[in-house]
Amino acid sequence: MTATLDRVDVPRTAPARGRSRARARHRLTVLAFLAPAAIGFALFFGYPLIATVVFSFTRYDLINPPEWIGLENYAYMFGDKLFLTAVTNTLWFVVVLTFARVVFALGVASVIARLKSGVGLVRTLCYLPSLAPPVAATLVFFLVMRPNDGPLDVVLGWFGIQSPLWFADPAWSKAGITAVMLWVSGDLMIIILAAVLDVPQEQYEAAELDGAGPLRRWWHITLPSISPVLMFGVVNSIILALQLFTQAVVAGSAASGAADLTGNTKYLGFPENSTLTFPVWLYTQGFRYFDMGYAAAMATVLFVISFIATAFLVQRMRRASHQEEGGPGA
Amino acid sequence: MTAVLDRPTREPAADRGPRRNWRAVLDWVAVHSIGLALALMFALPIVFVFLTAVMSDSQAFTSELWPREWHWGNFLEAFDKAPLLKYLGNSMLYSLLATAGMLLSSIPAAYALAKLRWRGRNVVFLLVVGAMMLPPQVVAVPLYDSWSSLGLTGSLWPLIAPYFLFDAFSIFLLRQFILTIPQSYVDAARVDGCSEFQTLVRIVVPMARPGIAATALFCFLYTWNDYFGPLLYTGEKPDQWTLSLALSSFKGMHHVQWNLAMAVTLLTMIPAVVLFAFAQRSFVKGITFTGVKG
Numbered sequence: 001m002t003a004t005l006d007r008v009d010v011p012r013t014a015p016a017r018g019r020s021r022a023r024a025r026h027r028l029t030v031l032a033f034l035a036p037a038a039i040g041f042a043l044f045f046g047y048p049l050i051a052t053v054v055f056s057f058t059r060y061d062l063i064n065p066p067e068w069i070g071l072e073n074y075a076y077m078f079g080d081k082l083f084l085t086a087v088t089n090t091l092w093f094v095v096v097l098t099f100a101r102v103v104f105a106l107g108v109a110s111v112i113a114r115l116k117s118g119v120g121l122v123r124t125l126c127y128l129p130s131l132a133p134p135v136a137a138t139l140v141f142f143l144v145m146r147p148n149d150g151p152l153d154v155v156l157g158w159f160g161i162q163s164p165l166w167f168a169d170p171a172w173s174k175a176g177i178t179a180v181m182l183w184v185s186g187d188l189m190i191i192i193l194a195a196v197l198d199v200p201q202e203q204y205e206a207a208e209l210d211g212a213g214p215l216r217r218w219w220h221i222t223l224p225s226i227s228p229v230l231m232f233g234v235v236n237s238i239i240l241a242l243q244l245f246t247q248a249v250v251a252g253s254a255a256s257g258a259a260d261l262t263g264n265t266k267y268l269g270f271p272e273n274s275t276l277t278f279p280v281w282l283y284t285q286g287f288r289y290f291d292m293g294y295a296a297a298m299a300t301v302l303f304v305i306s307f308i309a310t311a312f313l314v315q316r317m318r319r320a321s322h323q324e325e326g327g328p329g330a
Numbered sequence: 331m332t333a334v335l336d337r338p339t340r341e342p343a344a345d346r347g348p349r350r351n352w353r354a355v356l357d358w359v360a361v362h363s364i365g366l367a368l369a370l371m372f373a374l375p376i377v378f379v380f381l382t383a384v385m386s387d388s389q390a391f392t393s394e395l396w397p398r399e400w401h402w403g404n405f406l407e408a409f410d411k412a413p414l415l416k417y418l419g420n421s422m423l424y425s426l427l428a429t430a431g432m433l434l435s436s437i438p439a440a441y442a443l444a445k446l447r448w449r450g451r452n453v454v455f456l457l458v459v460g461a462m463m464l465p466p467q468v469v470a471v472p473l474y475d476s477w478s479s480l481g482l483t484g485s486l487w488p489l490i491a492p493y494f495l496f497d498a499f500s501i502f503l504l505r506q507f508i509l510t511i512p513q514s515y516v517d518a519a520r521v522d523g524c525s526e527f528q529t530l531v532r533i534v535v536p537m538a539r540p541g542i543a544a545t546a547l548f549c550f551l552y553t554w555n556d557y558f559g560p561l562l563y564t565g566e567k568p569d570q571w572t573l574s575l576a577l578s579s580f581k582g583m584h585h586v587q588w589n590l591a592m593a594v595t596l597l598t599m600i601p602a603v604v605l606f607a608f609a610q611r612s613f614v615k616g617i618t619f620t621g622v623k624g
Contacts, residue, residue: 029526030448037439040496044473045461051472062478108368114361118369124610125369129376131602131613133555133574136595143382143592144375149393151378183375187617194618214357243465246557250578279467279558286471287562296471303468310463314456 052303055296062290073297083298085273086281089174093241093277097178101240102233105185109192110218123193130186138250141180142167167255170274177247177275181240188233195229196222228316235313242306245279252276278302383592390589401589408593412580414573421572424486424560425553431494432549437542439496440504441530445516455505461498466558474562484567489559493549499620500545506619507541508534544616547605554601573598 056073058066077083112123129137145152145166153163164172199222207217223230249268256270268284269276282302286295382390383404385397408414442448443455477488511534519529535542557574564570580594606613 026446026526027448030442030446033438033442033446033526033530034454036435036495037501040435040492040494041457041461044492044496045464045469045498048469048472048476051475052468055471055475060475062475111361111364111368115365116358116362118362118365122365122369124606125372127614127617128603128606129372131551131606132599133557133577133602135555135557135574135578136598139577139591139595140375140379143588144378149391151374151395154393154395183372186372187620190614190617191620239463239465243467245467249561250557253578279465282467283470283558283562287474287565292471292475299468299471302465306463306465306468307460310460313463314459317459 049303052296052299055293056300058293060292062292066293073294076294077297082273082276082281086276086278089274089276090242090244090278092174093244094238097181097241098234098237100178100182101185101188101237102230104182105188105192105233106230109189109196110222112193113196126189127186130184132184134246135250137184138180138247139254141176141183142251142254145176167251168271170272173251173271173274177251180247188236192226192229192233195226199225231316235309238309239306242302243279244277245283248275248277248280379592379595383589383596385589387587387589404589404593408590411590412576414594416569417571417573417576420486420570421554421574424490424572425550427490428493428553429546429549431490432497432500433542433546435493435495436497436500436504437535438530439501440508441534443501443505444508445534446526458498458501462502470562477563483563485570486560486564488563497549500549503545503548503616503620504541507538511537540612540615543609544612547609547612548616551602551605
């Protein structure tokens with residue numbers, strides 16, 4: 001995300017006598033173009049962000065009017081065992097999923113960048129799964145990693161490997177979800193691949209003349225050149241991990257064999273709350289138990305954490321744009 | 331011969347000598363086998379799902395990987411088990427209306443952020459980026475509360491309506507595309523007396539068509555794939571379910587029938603594959619624009 005904050009100089013075309021009128025008209029044009037977005041931002045981000053914080057100090061069940069209870073919701077978090085489980089699970093994903101996703105996408109992109117034939121086909125096959133609905137992708141892996149008679153277990157069996165129960169095993173269910181997320185990481189791969197292919201060819205040639213092999217060239221030239229993109233990948237993956245919801249709910253409900261979605265909360269987090277992520281617990285509290293105040297308190301915590309991650313990314317964007325002030329889209 | 335003189339002779343591959351050639355071949359083989367393995371790794375899960383989808387009810391339960399008989403009728407049978415056409419209609423309603431609304435609201439906003447000069451533009455752009463990064467769960471409670479007091483929960487309208495005003499990701503992506511349009515075209519239109527609206531419609535929109543296509547594709551697929559939104563607002567109203575939401579309970583409702591569950595899984599992926607087949611370049615371009623290039 002470099003140079004996204006550049007300035008574009010628009011030459012003034014208005015004649016001197018009508019300048020102030022032209023300026024007023026210009027202001028009106030800007031306003032007209034932005035009005036829907038501004039209203040939408042206020043309604044769907046501005047208001048709910050403030051309201052979330054306000055709700056977090058209340059007890060509210062959607063039927064009776066909210067009742068002010070101060071910091072009680074926040075105090076309750078420390079005694080809520082499942083809240084701590086949810087935090088631990090989400091932290092697991094923030095660490096493991098972020099690391100695995102960036103390393104995996106980087107590895108795949110580096111291999112594709114070196115292919116001489118079949119590039120288009122391999123790239124397409126790697127990217128296509130990322131377009132699948134998350135529900136479908138999770139079910140695909142639920143089939144592939146079906147315990148005992150699923151394809152993965154059959155293949156592992158050929159090598160004499162005894163596989164775990166995957167989504168039904170609390171120690172492996174998060175690994176199963178991570179596998180799903182890696183399968184659909186094609187968008188990050190394409191972003192990294194574009195950056196790898198953008199590295200000036202002369203740098204490689206110079207290094208080759210100095211006798212550097214492919215691995216050393218990758219380490220000393222490719223990696224440093226694409227580090228801003230990798231940084232983007234890390235922040236992007238952290239935000240993805242913080243809001244991990246669909247895959248966890250679908251994996252949990254499929255593995256538990258729950259009969260249906262409506263009203264049945266037993267499957268959430270199955271097995272043994274190992275897939276109970278922070279957003280899943282927030283959803284359960286708010287929209288299954290209708291404890292809106294507590295859900296709002298959790299939402300406030302989630303907001304603060306994702307705000308820090310976003311601010312970090314935006315800070316880098318600004319720095320990058322100051323470094324190369326100028327041309328649009330440089 | 332010194333080492334310095336040696337170097338230029340390495341340029342043409344034919345002169346490299348047998349040892350260098352051998353190493354190059356080995357390198358080629360290694361890279362391409364990994365590439366092939368990766369391609370298989372990404373493709374095989376779908377192949378397994380497909381093979382399971384066309385198995386008989388009893389075989390889908392076994393560890394066999396290849397169907398003994400090909401039951402193509404499974405794809406049709408799935409339609410008897412659940413009102414899939416209804417879900418399909420709901421998904422289409424959500425995705426098409428949201429995409430249309432997004433185009434109406436986001437193109438002018440993206441233009442104002444990319445090509446108009448006004449004070450506070452950078453701050454507004456940062457707000458857009460911030461909104462884009464915000465987990466949807468953060469604002470879910472007050473929004474659900476508001477839609478509920480309007481009596482609109484239990485329908486897809488709380489999900490569709492916002493697109494007619496504001497969609498952060500689309501504004502961001504469109505802005506990145508419009509930035510790449512040379513300023514001289516925009517200036518020329520202004521010199522010729524075009525109003526900003528005319529400049530947008532006659533110059534910018536036609537030139538940004540690939541970018542607009544990519545943004546529309548992403549918007550369509552995002553809404554098609556959405557799970558949290560439909561679950562939140564229509565979870566208790568099965569006649570309003572989207573395909574994605576229905577799929578998550580299909581496996582549970584038809585616990586025994588792996589083959590049918592997998593047939594429906596494949597059906598939900600069709601739009602993505604079709605859109606990708608027709609607009610592969612837009613997808614790839616759009617994806618690179620979201621990340622690094624601006």
